[in-house]
Amino acid sequence: MPFNVETQYVRFPSLLLDCGITLFDLQVAYETYGTLNERATNAILILHAFSGDAHAAGMSLETGQPGWWASMIGPGLGIDTDRYFVICSNVLGGCRGTTGPSTVNRQNGERYGMNFPVITIADMVRLQKMLIDSLGIRKLLAVTGGSMGGMQALQWAVAYPEAVAAAIPIASTARHSAQQIAFNEVGRQAVMADPDWNNGDYYDGKPPARGLAVARMVGHITYMSDASMRDKFGRRLRDKDAFGFDFSVDFEVESYLRYRGSQFVNRFDANSYLYITKAMDYFDLAQGKASLAAAFDSTQARFLAISFTSDWLYPTYQSLEIVSALRGRNVNVAFCELRANYGHDSFLLENRQQAEMVSGFLKSVEEDLARQ
Amino acid sequence: MTKSEGAALRTSLMERKDYLMIAEIVTQGARVLDLGCGEGELLAWLRENKRVDARGVEISGEKVQKAIARGVSVFQGDIDQGLKDYPDNAFDFVILSQTLQEMRFPLGVLTEMLRAGKRAIVSFPNFGHYTVRFSHLISGRAPRTELFPFDWYDSPNLHFLTVEDFVALCRKQSWTIERQVCLGRAGEVRFCRNLLTEVAVFSICRG
Numbered sequence: 001m002p003f004n005v006e007t008q009y010v011r012f013p014s015l016l017l018d019c020g021i022t023l024f025d026l027q028v029a030y031e032t033y034g035t036l037n038e039r040a041t042n043a044i045l046i047l048h049a050f051s052g053d054a055h056a057a058g059m060s061l062e063t064g065q066p067g068w069w070a071s072m073i074g075p076g077l078g079i080d081t082d083r084y085f086v087i088c089s090n091v092l093g094g095c096r097g098t099t100g101p102s103t104v105n106r107q108n109g110e111r112y113g114m115n116f117p118v119i120t121i122a123d124m125v126r127l128q129k130m131l132i133d134s135l136g137i138r139k140l141l142a143v144t145g146g147s148m149g150g151m152q153a154l155q156w157a158v159a160y161p162e163a164v165a166a167a168i169p170i171a172s173t174a175r176h177s178a179q180q181i182a183f184n185e186v187g188r189q190a191v192m193a194d195p196d197w198n199n200g201d202y203y204d205g206k207p208p209a210r211g212l213a214v215a216r217m218v219g220h221i222t223y224m225s226d227a228s229m230r231d232k233f234g235r236r237l238r239d240k241d242a243f244g245f246d247f248s249v250d251f252e253v254e255s256y257l258r259y260r261g262s263q264f265v266n267r268f269d270a271n272s273y274l275y276i277t278k279a280m281d282y283f284d285l286a287q288g289k290a291s292l293a294a295a296f297d298s299t300q301a302r303f304l305a306i307s308f309t310s311d312w313l314y315p316t317y318q319s320l321e322i323v324s325a326l327r328g329r330n331v332n333v334a335f336c337e338l339r340a341n342y343g344h345d346s347f348l349l350e351n352r353q354q355a356e357m358v359s360g361f362l363k364s365v366e367e368d369l370a371r372q
Numbered sequence: 373m374t375k376s377e378g379a380a381l382r383t384s385l386m387e388r389k390d391y392l393m394i395a396e397i398v399t400q401g402a403r404v405l406d407l408g409c410g411e412g413e414l415l416a417w418l419r420e421n422k423r424v425d426a427r428g429v430e431i432s433g434e435k436v437q438k439a440i441a442r443g444v445s446v447f448q449g450d451i452d453q454g455l456k457d458y459p460d461n462a463f464d465f466v467i468l469s470q471t472l473q474e475m476r477f478p479l480g481v482l483t484e485m486l487r488a489g490k491r492a493i494v495s496f497p498n499f500g501h502y503t504v505r506f507s508h509l510i511s512g513r514a515p516r517t518e519l520f521p522f523d524w525y526d527s528p529n530l531h532f533l534t535v536e537d538f539v540a541l542c543r544k545q546s547w548t549i550e551r552q553v554c555l556g557r558a559g560e561v562r563f564c565r566n567l568l569t570e571v572a573v574f575s576i577c578r579g
Contacts, residue, residue, distance in 0.1 A: 304440065323447065327457035332427060334445040336436045356441040364419075364443030371423065 002066065003074070003081075005031050005058035007097060012130050015092075021117040025106050028131050029054045029097025030089035033073060034081035036137070041369065043137045044079060044362070045128065046088035047145030047152040049348075050219075050276055051268060053096035056088035057081070071350035078355030079362070084141065089131055091124045091152075093276050095269035098127075102203065102269040112271075114200035119275060121148070121283045125155045129163070141369070142362060144168035146347035147314060148276070151283050154322065157301045158285060166302045166365040168358060171311050171347045173318035174292055174325070175284035180313065183222050184277040187215035191270045200271050212270045213261030220260050225310035225343030229253060292321065293328035302368070303333040304361045306354060308346040334361065388414075390469055390495035393553045393573040397493055398422055402464035405429070405489065407451045407481075408471040412439030419444065427463075429454030451475065455484040463489040470571070472496045473529045479541070486547065486578050495573040498554075500534030500566040519570055536566045542576055551575035 012026045031054045036043060046056045046069065057073035059066055073079045073086055090098035093116070101116035132140065143153040143164055150172020157167040173180070191197055194211025202208060224232075233253040237243075240250070249255045286292040303326055307319035316337050326333040338353055340346035347354065391414050398404055402424050406415050409428030416439075419426040428446040430436050439446040447454055451471070466489030468481065473496050475481045485492040497519045498504075507515035514524035522529065535554060542549050554561040554569035561568045 302445065304445075320449075324457045327447075328459065330459055330462040332425065332445050333447065334427075334440050335447045335449075336440055337433060337448055338437070339433065353437045357437055360441035360443045364445075367443070 002059045002070075003033070004061050005033065005055070005067070006061045007031050007054050009097060010131060010134055012127070012134075015123070015127055015130070017117055017123045018120045019117050023099065023117065026092075026099040026127065027097065027103070028089050028099075028127060030087060030131060031055055031057075031067075032135075033057050033086040034084050036085040036135070040137050041139065041141065042083065042366075043085045043087060043132070043135075043140050044142045044144065045132065045140050045156070046073065046079075046086060047128075047143060047149035047156075048088060048091065049145065049147035049149050050280065051264070052149070053094065054088050054090040054098075055096075057086065068348065072355060072358070078358045079144075080359065084362070087132070087135065089128060091148075091276065092127045093119045093124070093272060093279060095272040096267075100269065101200065101271035101275055111203045113203065114271065116271070116275060118278055118282075120279050121151050121155050122159060124279065125152055125159055128152070128156070129160060132163070139163050139165060141365060142166040142168060144170065144358070145172075146170040147172055147344065148280050150314075151280065154285055155283075157299045157303070158295055161298045161300050164299075164301045165369055166304070166361070168304045168306070168361065169319070169322065170306045170354070171308055171314045171319075171344055172305075172322075173283075173314055174295075174322050175286065176281050177318070181281045183218060183313070184281055186218050188274050188277060190214040190218070191273055194270075197270060200274075202270070207265065208270045209262075209265040212265050212268065212273060213258070215273060216264040216268075217257040217261045220257060222313045223344045225312065225341060227310060228342045228345075231341070232256075291328075292325040296326055296329045296331055299326075299329075299331060301331075302361075302365055303331060304357065305333065305335045306347070306357065307335075307337045308340040308342075308344070309337060310341050311344045311346060313344040388469070389555050390571050390573050391417075393555070394467060394469060394493050394495065395422070397551055397573070397575050398424060398465050398467075400424075403427075403462070404465045404467065405454075405458075405463045406467040406469070407454060407485070408468065409439060409444070409446060411435045412442055412444035412446055414467070414469070415439070415444045415446075416442050451481060452484070455481075455488050458488040460487055461490055465489055465491050465493055465575075467493045469493075469495050470497060473499075473531045473533060476530060478531060478533075479545075482541075482545075486576070491550070491575055491577045493573065493575045494538075495571055496533060496538070498535050498566070498569040498572055499532040500536065501570055502567045505567075534566055535569050535572045538572065538574060542574075546579060547576045548579060549574055549576050 056069045057067035090096040093100045101112045143156040150169030153167045153169045191211040194208035197208035236252040238255040285295045289295045305319045307316040323335045404424045406428040415426040418424045436448040466485040503517045504515045553573045554565045555571045556568040
């Protein structure tokens with residue numbers, strides 16, 4: 001059943017970042033679903049992927065659109081809003097209501113642009129912790145998300161071990177691989193090669209729409225699988241029976257990528273693209289530690305890791321790396337590789353097995369907490 | 373185990389005779405790893421009734437999904453993989469239920485079980501059972517019985533060990549047998565165990 005939701009906003013005075021710079025007067029956009037119980041023990045924090053936002057579930061009163069994980073979060077669904085109090089916020093550096101490069105810096109009245117400091121996944125999580133504290137929640141029942149959301153979930157469990165009972169990283173990794181960094185760099189170069197980017201100073205003029213669209217096209221290819229593209233497009237031609245022998249759109253797949261690229265430009269800020277992909281590339285849970293396992297030394301959470309057979313952007317071996325490190329510290333971790341044809345996008349699509357696992361896992365975490 | 377708990381397990385786990393014995397051996401609140409745990413029936417019961425920290429390893433993705441959905445922490449992988457990451461003495465009990473005979477290197481698995489766990493609980497079908505012996509003696513072919521229902525070319529079983537074989541291995545490795553239960557057609561076997569046992573359950577530890 002669709003339910004209506006409204007994005008809310010909260011402000012915080014300052015945040016000290018990993019790079020050493022302090023950001024002042026920050027805003028966080030967030031949504032909540034369900035009801036927080038009296039002892040504040042039923043809260044689940046949803047962490048969005050690269051281009052997501054605070055609108056994870058329900059129908060937005062502002063836009064009339066369903067949330068990006070509406071198939072997973074709602075009454076009676078995998079993350080049951082009749083049972084849990086669910087929170088999702090836009091990440092630091094984003095462009096959907098939380099402070100980012102497109103935000104006006106109140107100190108000088110100008111948009112940050114490239115003056116925005118380089119942020120990390122840990123910085124995003126620090127800001128989320130401030131949000132959770134402000135909501136009066138001392139311990140989250142669970143943190144979960146796919147892709148970059150999974151990185152944040154891992155970071156939460158490591159940075160705030162006492163504040164997380166369970167973490168569910170989905171189609172994610174403990175560190176970006178050379179291949180993942182490479183794809184992000186192609187995206188960034190596409191943005192920066194667009195003359196309209198103008199060193200990030202484009203807010204008063206034309207945004208670098210062509211560069212950002214190309215970046216998104218590359219991204220979309222990495223989110224799908226060879227099989228899903230074959231099924232969806234094959235070699236079908238777009239509105240024609242024969243090749244045009246020119247460089248207009250011939251194939252369905254071209255048309256689709258162009259469409260997705262141009263759509264993205266309307267809802268996403270090119271500078272946010274640069275900053276958030278950089279944060280993902282910097283992410284390495286083992287950095288400064290003897291090993292990845294050592295990163296989990298203080299964690300008290302239970303874990304459920306999920307990967308997908310056709311996901312070649314965040315392949316199963318990366319989830320297994322997390323799982324293996326957790327087992328090395330005898331941390332309670334469940335893991336399953338789900339069969340799915342849709343590549344990295346699989347975690348976002350309606351998936352009964354994923355919902356059943358998450359739901360069963362959450363219930364058993366509740367039982368564990370009740371026993372303590 | 374109380375009577376009602378026993379009854380509940382009997383109803384839910386009827387098809388696996390050895391589960392009842394394993395459930396009895398596992399102590400309250402223990403840390404348990406079940407190798408080849410299937411859909412996690414035993415672990416779910418142990419979690420519910422003995423408050424154990426229940427974890428499992430299972431190769432079949434479908435079974436793993438079902439186990440996780442019923443709240444049991446299961447890792448999708450093979451048994452060797454499932455053991456090697458764990459530090460020494462990570463568990464109070466490591467369980468291998470009716471799977472030893474399917475392992476390529478049983479000694480390696482048992483040794484790893486006794487490294488990651490303080491105790492190993494192992495159950496297996498007894499190839500020394502008289503029906504197996506008769507079947508082979510009379511037909512002269514690979515035995516097919518109720519206990520070993522597979523054709524030789526279609527069998528998951530790689531090894532055909534008997535109760536006495538297992539006892540001999542424990543002696544050779546200097547493992548202590550803390551508990552052994554031999555289950556026959558009519559319940560626990562008290563004599564001629566190598567002839568009458570259908571399924572044996574051993575709880576062993578190092579030294």
